[in-house]
Amino acid sequence: MAFADPTSDWLQSLPDLRGRLSANAMLSDITWFRVGGPAQVLFTPADEADLVYFLKSIPADVPVFTMGLGSNLLVRDGGVRGVVIRLGRGFGTIEVLGPDRLRVGTAVPDVKVARAAGEAGIAGLHFYRGIPGSIGGALRMNAGAHGVETKDVLEYVRAVDRAGNVHELSVADMGYTYRHCSVPADYIFTQATFRGQPGEPSEILKQMEEVANYREQNQPIRERxxxxxxxxxxxxxxxxxxxxxxxxxxxxxxxxxxxxxxxxxxxxxxxxxxxxxxxxxxxxxxxxxxxxxxxxxxxxxxxxxxxxxxxxxxxxxxxxxxxxxx
Missing domain, CATH: 3.90.78.10 (UDP-N-acetylenolpyruvoylglucosamine reductase, C-terminal domain)
Structure with missing residues (x-):
């Protein structure tokens, strides 16, 4: 199935766009199930400012969806009408803020957050070693494992809504319950700040290895x-x-x-x-x-x-x- 291609018209009205637009991009190539049809438009913004510019400029009635690594996503065979936004390098930063805090872009894979926290001696984020996907998905789903959930370590979030407005949210604003948050579905998370506790890197690494070994032995991680x-x-x-x-x-x-x-x-x-x-x-x-x-x-x-x-x-x-x- 192929959708109508609006990208030529959009590019004319978006002279300062720095991200990449692709029409009828097959999502089966970038989801873990390796199934599904195309996105009418796949947009990879350069950074948060580019995302804001894009959302403010495209028609307000165009549906917009966000995906990360495609690990927890089933795209149906007919594809996705509207825009699928995939966050990339511009949302991949990791910054250590002190002995117990970490700020990361939401395109960062969960496993890399666990590793960065461990290397910095920040305990409490080791559970992300066992969660596939990126931080954006973890925020949306209140992802958790081994008795710890995202809500237990999250401090602040930045997000952009469908109209291109930027929001800063505390963990209390997220409305977390089990595998759910109450933030409007059109909010695109761009950055998150986590707070753990000072810890010994070698002990954190040991915890991460235990999580990884459990997942290897009990889950079909090498399958689609x-x-x-x-x-x-x-x-x-x-x-x-x-x-x-x-x-x-x-x-x-x-x-x-x-x-x-x-x-x-x-x-x-x-x-x-x-x-x-x-x-x-x-x-x-x-x-x-x-x-x-x-x-x-x-x-x-x-x-x-x-x-x-x-x-x-x-x-x-x-x-x-x-x-x-x-």
């Missing part, structure tokens, strides 16, 4: 996956519910529930995005039928299906009637 698929419901572990519903190893087309950790879906046979979403919805339906618990997606699903194809819970109905390969 989107990380944890479903949020843990109150009082339950998502993977246990999936396992109890008999879904470990379940396949739909080219997508499969990981046998190593069944809260991970993997693309192991040239899956389509519909295969992956259908598999996830089938798992949700079976868990609901066996336990009465509704699983909610942790992976973000973005974009449109191929014309005429369903999305969401209707896909589970297709699988249950035999239309899906299982």
């Amino acid at each position: 996956t989107g990380g944890s698929t479903f949020k843990n419901p109150n009082g339950h572990s998502a993977w246990k519910l999936v396992d109890q519903a008999g879904c470990r190893g379940l396949r739909v087309g080219g997508a499969k529930v990981s046998e190593m950790h069944c809260n991970f879906l993997i693309n192991d046979a040239e899956a389509t995005a519909e295969d992956v979403e259908r598999l996830g919805e089938t798992v949700r339906a079976r868990v609901k039928a066996t336990s009465g618990v509704t699983l909610n997606w942790e992976i973000i699903r973005l974009g449109e299906p191929v014309e005429g194809r369903p999305t969401g819970e209707a896909l589970a109905e297709l699988s249950n009637t035999g239309a899906g390969k299982q």
Whole structure:
């Protein structure tokens, strides 16, 4: 599917734009699942000022979405209408502010934040070693692992809204709950300041190695996956519910529930995005039928299906009637 290309007109009205615009850019090339259609426009801003200039200048009715490393994202096969903004080098700085504080750009991978904090002797951020993706996604999802969440170490955030206005937010402004923040969806996080505690670099490194070893032994990190698929419901572990519903190893087309950790879906046979979403919805339906618990997606699903194809819970109905390969 190809969308209409507005970039020529935009470039004429944006003479001072320094970032890169690409029309009909395939997002399957830059997401971890390696599935999905194109972005109508993919924009990589040079820095925060360039982002502000772009958002203030393009038509107000153009939808805008933001992605980081594409680790927790399922792009549907029809692609994404509007603009997908991918933050790059201009948002990749790391600055040590003192014995317990760190300021980073939101394009920085979580693992690099953990490493920088450890080298600086800042304890408390070691858990980011086990979280795939970038800091922007961690802020939006209140990412956490091993008993620590983003809200526990975050101090301040900078963000740009759809109209190009810059905001500075405290951790209290983020409205954090489990894997959720209440900041408007159109805010694009550009920078974050974290506060840990002074620590011994060698001890922090040891903690990071323990996190990395746990992930290596328990998660399918070498597969094409989107990380944890479903949020843990109150009082339950998502993977246990999936396992109890008999879904470990379940396949739909080219997508499969990981046998190593069944809260991970993997693309192991040239899956389509519909295969992956259908598999996830089938798992949700079976868990609901066996336990009465509704699983909610942790992976973000973005974009449109191929014309005429369903999305969401209707896909589970297709699988249950035999239309899906299982």
